[in-house]
Amino acid sequence: MVSRVSLADATENQRKLLRTAVLPLLVGLGLLGGSLGYRWWDSSEADRLRVEGVQVPATLTDREGGNARGSGIDRIEVYYMYEGEQHHDWIPCAKLAVCSSPPPQALTIWVDPSDPEHFVAENDRTDGSLFPLMSWSLVPIGAVATIFGVLILLLARADRKKLT
Structure with missing residues (x-):
């Protein structure tokens, strides 16, 4: 016996597919856009500073992390010191020889005069x-999640075309 799907059931299935597609699509676009956008902003701030x-x-x-694969950054x-006030922060030690243990004693940085907590180091x-x-x-x-969301949307669209 062949069961027939009513138009109302098919429309409800499409709605479920669309709801399922929204989460990975939004998360994927957020991660992809956010990470690339933040990298661009950070690079332009480094250039400006x-x-x-x-x-x-x-x-x-001090130096931390990264002694073995997967053990952190x-x-x-x-x-x-800037204008008599001491500041400190952690930065990745990529480039130069600053990843050695113990690290070298000094590094040149460029401090934002309007916000002394903000700086760029000579290792970029x-x-x-x-x-x-x-x-x-x-x-x-982010790219995989976006592609997954788009594929679900395409599946919903193909399902819709079958009904018409």
Whole structure:
């Protein structure tokens, strides 16, 4: 016996498919756009600070993570004085020889005079370089989620064409 699907049931199935597609599509676009957008912004801030920032010597006091694959991001702790006030932050230690253990004692940074907590180091890393959206893994995750959402939308559209 062949069962027939009513038009109301088919329309409800399409709605379910569309609701299912929305979450991966929005999450994927958010991760993809957010991570690429934040990387672009961080890079332009680094360029701006190299031109407009005040050059200050910084002291490297500690190093963490990254000793083995999957054990975290290699990062260094940066201390610096600006206008009599001490500041510190962690940045990735990529580039140069600052990933050595113990790290070298000094690094040059450029501080934003209007916001001394904001800086770029000579290894091109900023105070925002450890922000979660800077992870390159979010780009393919966002792309896969977006593609998955689009495929579900295409499936719903193909299902709709069959009904007409």
